[in-house]
Amino acid sequence: MDNYEVLKTDVLVIGGGGAGARAAIEADNQGVATCLVSKGPIAHSGLTPLAYPSLQAAFGVSDARDNNDVHYDDIIKVGRYLADQDLSRALADEIVQRVIELDKWGVSFKKQEDGKFFQVHHPGQSYPRNLYITRGGLGLIDVLRRELKRRPSVKILEDFCVSCLLTDQGEVIGAFGMNLVDGRFYAIEAKSTILACGGYEEVWGLTDTAPDSTGDGVFLGFQAGADVIDMEMALYYPTAFVYPESVRGVAIQYETLLAKDKLDFRLVNKTGKEFLPEGPLPVRDVLMRLMFTEIEQGRGTEHNAVYIDPILSSKSLEEIDRTIERLLKIPDRNLRALGIDMRKDRLETSPAVHYTLGGVHINVKTETTLPGLFAAGENASNVHGANRISGNALAETQVFGRRAGLYAVEYAKKKSSRTHSAREVKEEIQKWNAFGEKKGNGVHPISLRKEMKQVMDKYMGPNRSGEGMQTALQKILDLKQNGLPKVEVSTSGVFNVNWRTAIEVSITLDLAELIIRSALFRKETRGHHFRSDFPEAAKIPQHTLVKKKGQDIEMSYKSVRKLN
Amino acid sequence: MEDKMIHAKISRSSVEDKEKRIGEFEVPYSKAMTLQTMLRYIYENLDPTLAFRDFRCGRGICNTCLVKVNGKVKRMCEAPVQPGQEVLLEPAPGQVIKDLVTQFD
Numbered sequence: 001m002d003n004y005e006v007l008k009t010d011v012l013v014i015g016g017g018g019a020g021a022r023a024a025i026e027a028d029n030q031g032v033a034t035c036l037v038s039k040g041p042i043a044h045s046g047l048t049p050l051a052y053p054s055l056q057a058a059f060g061v062s063d064a065r066d067n068n069d070v071h072y073d074d075i076i077k078v079g080r081y082l083a084d085q086d087l088s089r090a091l092a093d094e095i096v097q098r099v100i101e102l103d104k105w106g107v108s109f110k111k112q113e114d115g116k117f118f119q120v121h122h123p124g125q126s127y128p129r130n131l132y133i134t135r136g137g138l139g140l141i142d143v144l145r146r147e148l149k150r151r152p153s154v155k156i157l158e159d160f161c162v163s164c165l166l167t168d169q170g171e172v173i174g175a176f177g178m179n180l181v182d183g184r185f186y187a188i189e190a191k192s193t194i195l196a197c198g199g200y201e202e203v204w205g206l207t208d209t210a211p212d213s214t215g216d217g218v219f220l221g222f223q224a225g226a227d228v229i230d231m232e233m234a235l236y237y238p239t240a241f242v243y244p245e246s247v248r249g250v251a252i253q254y255e256t257l258l259a260k261d262k263l264d265f266r267l268v269n270k271t272g273k274e275f276l277p278e279g280p281l282p283v284r285d286v287l288m289r290l291m292f293t294e295i296e297q298g299r300g301t302e303h304n305a306v307y308i309d310p311i312l313s314s315k316s317l318e319e320i321d322r323t324i325e326r327l328l329k330i331p332d333r334n335l336r337a338l339g340i341d342m343r344k345d346r347l348e349t350s351p352a353v354h355y356t357l358g359g360v361h362i363n364v365k366t367e368t369t370l371p372g373l374f375a376a377g378e379n380a381s382n383v384h385g386a387n388r389i390s391g392n393a394l395a396e397t398q399v400f401g402r403r404a405g406l407y408a409v410e411y412a413k414k415k416s417s418r419t420h421s422a423r424e425v426k427e428e429i430q431k432w433n434a435f436g437e438k439k440g441n442g443v444h445p446i447s448l449r450k451e452m453k454q455v456m457d458k459y460m461g462p463n464r465s466g467e468g469m470q471t472a473l474q475k476i477l478d479l480k481q482n483g484l485p486k487v488e489v490s491t492s493g494v495f496n497v498n499w500r501t502a503i504e505v506s507i508t509l510d511l512a513e514l515i516i517r518s519a520l521f522r523k524e525t526r527g528h529h530f531r532s533d534f535p536e537a538a539k540i541p542q543h544t545l546v547k548k549k550g551q552d553i554e555m556s557y558k559s560v561r562k563l564n
Numbered sequence: 565m566e567d568k569m570i571h572a573k574i575s576r577s578s579v580e581d582k583e584k585r586i587g588e589f590e591v592p593y594s595k596a597m598t599l600q601t602m603l604r605y606i607y608e609n610l611d612p613t614l615a616f617r618d619f620r621c622g623r624g625i626c627n628t629c630l631v632k633v634n635g636k637v638k639r640m641c642e643a644p645v646q647p648g649q650e651v652l653l654e655p656a657p658g659q660v661i662k663d664l665v666t667q668f669d
Contacts (some may be wrong), residue, residue, distance in 0.1 A: 041668040044628040045619055138626055158668070159661075181661055183580075211618055244596040245604075246641075250622040330623050337642050338596040446608045490613055494578050495662035498612040 019377025026405025051137025056391030079385020386527020442488025
């Protein structure tokens with residue numbers, strides 16, 4: 001298939017999650033032609049619908065001492081001083097206003113009896129600061145979707161997979177991809193383009209995020225030549241189910257399961273032996289590393305997990321029932337529908353990749369280092385640093401989504417209409433079509449994906465060594481050079497899932513290489529990146545920077561932006 | 565011998581090719597299998613051209629995986645299957661794009 005359609009817009013938003021939807025709303029508010037493309041249907045795809053209910057904003061209801069300055073300080077401290085401070089400052093300063101707006105649009109926040117926001121404390125916060133959204137991320141994105149649909153002037157293309165940005169002498173002038181609904185290629189010419197496609201969790205094997213979180217926007221930015229930073233920084237959630245397959249990747253609140261004053265279930269290894277130290281439950285990163293160590297040293301289950309054991313609990317069955325009813329009602333209902341009873345069955349669990357901190361480097365106007373290209377949400381970096389406090393991911397989508405819309409419009413207004421290069425599109429179409437060439441024993445893209453994920457889980461968890469990462473790099477390069485060319489899929493028809501999967505596998509393999517190279521380059525231990533060969537933090541925190549130079553990857557450091 | 569297989573019939577059609585066919589698959593049962601994991605097995609091992617939406621919220625509320633199961637609309641992520649079971653999957657009401665994928669409005 002060599003034909004393609006051409007569309008024109010002022011602002012193109014790539015991504016239909018919290019950041020993309022918010023960006024498109026803002027661009028439309030400013031009265032320019034806005035087009036939003038999303039790899040899946042809005043509110044039925046991507047990271048936002050699966051997000052936990054927490055959104056952090058310093059309303060100071062629970063504790064009057066809380067304010068924007070304390071929120072900002074918490075981000076910087078928890079992020080181990082790797083956050084760009086102007087970005088963290090913008091997040092802390094603007095989220096309160098964004099929440100007031102969301103509240104008005106109809107997002108259902110839990111409120112106190114006096115009508116003020118209900119706030120709870122999560123680790124890393126000086127004062128209780130997390131608001132609670134009914135139905136979690138889905139409760140947020142449903143409302144943003146409704147706001148978008150109220151604006152018929154926004155053109156929305158769902159099930160649209162972008163595979164490259166269009167450029168003209170270093171400036172980004174739109175994007176190219178496939179609309180799965182009609183099975184056609186499209187070149188979309190735009191005066192400015194916003195990347196808001198979320199993180200790259202799917203490079204790893206076990207994640208508690210959406211299966212389509214393949215980091216497309218980070219790849220798109222990198223390919224076009226934008227600065228991409230801190231790719232090695234991935235954030236984990238300690239307890240996600242590993243087995244059976246039907247619940248794989250579903251996270252369950254470890255605080256409730258393991259805390260001595262709640263269910264007091266125990267973590268045990270494959271021989272049934274407890275491995276946490278005596279005393280209170282360790283904090284998240286310590287807990288997670290103890291679990292990984294148990295698995296890495298061969299004491300995990302056959303599915304590379306440890307068990308949550310309910311039988312060793314000190315609580316009576318009645319107490320357990322009451323706590324589950326009060327705090328884990330929904331997961332309990334879902335598990336029981338599948339014949340699993342957490343009161344008596346051991347659950348296989350492991351830390352799962354939950355959020356990726358690296359991405360396309362932005363300034364406070366969400367500008368990337370390429371003219372015409374903006375980025376927001378998890379796609380962008382680095383608002384949080386080397387670790388992130390619960391409740392700041394959804395907050396980030398709103399603050400920076402709005403900013404991206406605003407500044408992309410400002411840029412677009414100064415530009416005349418763009419024209420794409422037919423050669424650039426032709427080369428990209430060849431890349432898609434190459435997967436359709438008959439290769440004899442064609443390989444399913446899924447088998448390559450499995451191999452990549454095994455490598456990433458084995459060598460690129462939070463416990464890392466230079467030697468292990470070199471091995472990982474060789475294996476990933478081998479998959480890119482010798483595996484990927486063997487992938488074969490059908491290249492015709494509407495809703496060709498397998499063709500899209502082939503493109504996603506190609507994207508994630510490139511990102512895997514960037515992750516490993518960045519991790520090797522960061523010769524220190526910081527946040528969720530622990531190196532056995534460099535166990536101390538460097539004196540001055542710096543971003544790792546990957547940049548495309550011709551066909552090569554250039555590695556360097558970039559200074560963290562500081563506030564006075 | 566105990567039947568360890570699931571006998572799945574799946575409606576196959578697309579907007580280009582309106583003629584509806586039924587695809588038949590024999591899927592080996594695995595622990596706590598749902599219709600969604602069964603479809604994933606088919607896509608990964610038996611027929612890479614099968615189209616369905618493999619997205620779930622893990623809480624049974626996003627409704628992305630609604631399909632008609634033996635005539636009744638259900639969420640696939642919450643629908644366990646049993647060894648030996650026969651199951652007919654058809655798209656949920658709405659405009660069908662391909663196989664079990666429908667357009668959300």
